[in-house]
Amino acid sequence: MTKKLLYVFSLILGVSSFQATHKIEEEPKSLFYCDTNAPTGLQMSNITLTSGTVTWTADPNTPDNRIRYRIPGTTTWMTADVASGQNSFTITGLQPCTTYEVQVVKVCTVQGTWSNPVFFTTTLNYCASASTDTAMMHISNVTVNSTGITTPMVSNSGPSSYTDYRSDLSRRVKFFIGSTGNKLSVTNTWTGTPGTTTVTAWIDLNANGIFESNERVMVANNVTQAAPAVSVFTIPSLAALTTCGVTMRVVSNQTMPADACGTFTYGEVEDYGVDFIDSTLGVEESGKSAKPEIYPNPASDILNISGISEAANFEIYNALGQKTGEGKVEDHKVDLHHLSKGVYFIQLKDKEKVTRLKFIKK
Structure with missing residues (x-):
């Protein structure tokens, strides 16, 4: 009798042990594989006046994520859940010309740790353009003499495939809307044997984020190192006023580019920030209104x-x-x-x- 009881007791323990083991195996994988560490690799792209796309390094074991964003210094966060398996999210409905901070968190059975913030400012976003080889020649000087503006914008630089000067206040260009006789001068320097190049420049006059063919303010062929390319142009009365400003793109290329986008072999691309000033104000009044x-x-x-x-x-x-x-x-x-x-x-x-x-x- 005692042996039977021991047998039954052992059988019950074995079944219980098996059930416990089986139960553990059937638990959701998220309890074991869900990573609550902070996401990494945050980047912003496709930034416009009212939107921006945040991306981060994907974690296949934790497919669900949540983002939050706010204007720095404010206490209220806006949050949004990301579609399962996605590692990017486009934030819309943002204020123009405004800085935001964004964070991402992994979500499993519990919410993980928020990532370090990434900051971005809503502004006009332009197509990419650059050379692939700066060994032969590069833009060494860009000078803008704006009608009605006392001090010219002078930008000296060394070799680079692409340089973004839009954040450099000392290189910011100002034009009066409706002004004539504005002058752009571009000098090129050859590292090797001097040759010729083409120099082209665009200004986004209507502030739509696109360099259109009728916004080209310089077209110069067979430019040598001996003399700069020079163009004199008018800022039309219909140029768009925007608090964010627009962009002037200068391209030096061995061949005449079809547009302001894309890559090419020899040369350089430089972007400059441009502010339009209401021409109905005098120079002195415009300075006071800044x-x-x-x-x-x-x-x-x-x-x-x-x-x-x-x-x-x-x-x-x-x-x-x-x-x-x-x-x-x-x-x-x-x-x-x-x-x-x-x-x-x-x-x-x-x-x-x-x-x-x-x-x-x-």
Whole structure:
């Protein structure tokens, strides 16, 4: 009898053990394979005035993700669930000319850790263009003399397949709408034996993000190192006013390009930011109406400031309202090396005018 009881008891234990083992094997894989670590490889692309696409490194074991975004410094996040198995999401309905921060998180049985944020600013997005070989020749100088603007824009540079100068305030170009006699000069330098090239330039006059054929402001053939390519042109009265500005693209190529997009072998492409000024205002009035702007935002070590005089002073405050720095704006720049990462406000005092702007130290 005792042996029978022991046998039955052992049988029950064996069944229970088997059931427990079987149950564990049937548990959802997410309990074992779901990775709640923060996603990596975040990047922004296809940025327009009102949208942008965020992508990240896919995790096949964790197909579900969630994104969130906000204007830096604000407390409210906008969230959205990403379609299962996708590692990209297009955010729409954004404010033009505005900086946003975006984060991504993996979602399984529980929500994981949010990724490090990536920042982007809504603006016009243009087609890509670049050379593949800079060993033969490159653009060495671009100079713009704008009618009604006292100081020309002068840009000296070395070899590069493509250079984006749109964030460089010292190289920003300004034109009065309806102005005539604006002059663009482009100099090329040969590393090897001097030859000839073509130089073409476009300005996105209607601010639609496309360099159209009727927006070409320079077409020059057989340009040599001895003399720059020069073009004189008019900014039409119908040019679009936009707070984000538009782009001027300069292309130096051995052959005449069909358009402003794509790659080619020898030469260089340079992009410049352009601001249109209402021609109904005088030069003096336009200068007075200029609003202070800061760039880049987020900033690392230096904050550039436009729209101010040489006599401007600044004060910096953190998110708690505590003053963290003050001084005189030197050469339209403010040093941020002493600041830790976070959201700050810079107060600019320019004569009788006081402006307060928000920025991020990254």
